[in-house]
Amino acid sequence: MPWAGDGRSESLPFPVEEESLPSQAGRKGKVFLALFGGLLGLGLCVIFGLAIFGAPWTPRWLDAGIPPDRLSEGIPFPITLSDRSGRIYPLILVRTGAQIRAFPMQPPGISCLLKIEGAELIAECIGCRFTADGRPIAGPCASPLPAHPVQTMGGSVWVDVNRLR
Structure with a gap:
C-alpha cells in the first residue's frame, strides 16, 4: 500500500502545489550553491590575505x-x-x-x-x-x-x- 508522502501515490489526501514538493534536482542545486558559495568565500579570504600580507613567493x-x-x-x-x-x-x-x-x-x-x-x-x-x-x-x-x-x-x-x- 503506497503511503501518501512517498511520492508514489496518484493523489494526495491534502492539497499540495507541485512546486512546493522537494525534488532531487532542487536539493542538488542547493548543495551546489552552498559549496560554490563556500569556495567563493574562501577564495576571497585568500585573495584578501595575500593583498594585505603579501604572497611569500613574491619579493617584498x-x-x-x-x-x-x-x-x-x-x-x-x-x-x-x-x-x-x-x-x-x-x-x-x-x-x-x-x-x-x-x-x-x-x-x-x-x-x-x-x-x-x-x-x-x-x-x-x-x-x-x-x-x-x-x-x-x-x-x-x-x-x-x-x-x-x-x-x-x-x-x-x-x-x-x-x-x-
Whole structure:
C-alpha cells in the first residue's frame, strides 16, 4: 500500500502545489550553491590575505628611507625596517663603491646578533669576524655573509626582505 508522502501515490489526501514538493534536482542545486558559495568565500579570504600580507613567493621590497649618498663608504649602518604586518627586520647596510649590501643582523646559521666594530662585523658567540662587505676575516666561518637584494629607486635604498643570496 503506497503511503501518501512517498511520492508514489496518484493523489494526495491534502492539497499540495507541485512546486512546493522537494525534488532531487532542487536539493542538488542547493548543495551546489552552498559549496560554490563556500569556495567563493574562501577564495576571497585568500585573495584578501595575500593583498594585505603579501604572497611569500613574491619579493617584498621595503623602503629604507635612506638616500644612497648618506651611507659612508665601507662603514656599516644599522637600520630596522618593518612591513605592513608589523614584522621587524634588523639589517646592516654597507656601501662599497656603487654597490649597497643589506646583511641581516642575525644571519642564518649564526645564533647571535652581529656587532659593529669600526668597519668590521663580529659574531661574538662563534668568534667570527667579517669585513664590511661580508667576507670572513677570522674565526671558524668560511663562507661570506648572505645579503638581501638591494635596489636604489626614487633616490632611496629599497631592500627585498624575502630573499637572501
